[in-house]
Amino acid sequence: MTFPFDIALVWLDLAGVFFFAVSGSLLAARKQFDILGSLLLASLVSLGGGVIRDIILNTVPAAFTNPAYLVPPLLATVLVYFLYSSVQRFTSLLVLFDAGGLGLFCITGTLKALSFGVNPLAAVLLGVATAVGGGLLRDITANEVPQLFDNRDLYALPAFSGAALTSVLWVTGTFNAVTACLVAGVVFTFRVVAWRRHWYVPLAVRGWHRAPEARKSRGGD
Template sequence: MFHLLDLAGVFVFALSGALMGVRKRLDVVGMGVLAGMTALGGGVVRDLILNVRPAAFQSVGYVLVPVAATVIVFFWHPHVARVMPAILVLDAAGLGLFCAVGTQKAMEYGLSPLHATLLGVTTAVGGGMLRDILSGEIPTLLYDRQLYAVPALVGSALMAGLYAYGLQGWPATLAAALLAFGLRIAAMRRKWRAPLARGLGD
């Protein structure tokens, strides 16, 4: 079940990457690269840090899903753009799942709770950073004005804490994912923003 949820998160992230390619007027190859980097980049970075073979290279689904997302956006990007509110909800779900799973995997490989939390955040937002860098944008992680990285950080911290106290398995992963998801949705609906330096206005 978690593998299917993981692929669902990959699909949603890939859609956002391909849409960025459309906005930047890239060809289908560029769209595919952004889709793949957005969907898989964070997990690949995590696994390389853990010195294990990236999960993205162990299943053909991790290759086919970004390709499918690219094809959908290539032909129907106006329709995909119109349903972005729904996609953002799915994106929040993917954020929660990726941060929880990334943190759990880091803990399983012996990292401290602090380092596992940081690696969980990397899993969740790393692909978006690569997407922004490749498309010439300032990475959203550097100006988290829509509280994207903060929910991932909170969810990762909960996952690390639960794991450290012996609470493992899908209930802990689900709890951490739901916390990050809920914070992200609340931030979008209530327009929460991370503060700027003192003296700077919005």
């Protein structure tokens, strides 16, 4: 990769870190964590997926080598601390920020895997792991049903679509700033529309039925 591409990848990654960090701090606020708990949850969700990816790639996680990765969780924690009382009525904010992080991380995770010589199919899997790994850690830590395993919600599928599109664009030589923005937009829209319209995938066994439970207050309205 060229140097400018490296810089662009870092900025995309940092933007994804910020979006996920805000989702973590919002959840911490709803759970009435203290400010330190908010910072820890923001750091866990925003950095966890990248750490998982980098460990698999057998490289030192970027969060441990570049201090810039520590700024977005801190910024998100401070913003939520001061602004939460003004925005808490908007119940969709957590989903929107989470969808933004999902859209960016499935791209950056796939790109980093490809840049390390991973084959395109495996790169897609690493892109998905980057996108959903932090959210999984966040939900488990906050004692929530992980969105990844919620049968009334689509979470991994938008990430799969974004990672697959990124891999195809890379292989065909058509990946650039414009197509990256388009992929991120597709993933974001897919995730939000699926949440709003209650789309879901079939259960693991044919004939099983979903329990008629109301959506979690975290994301439903």
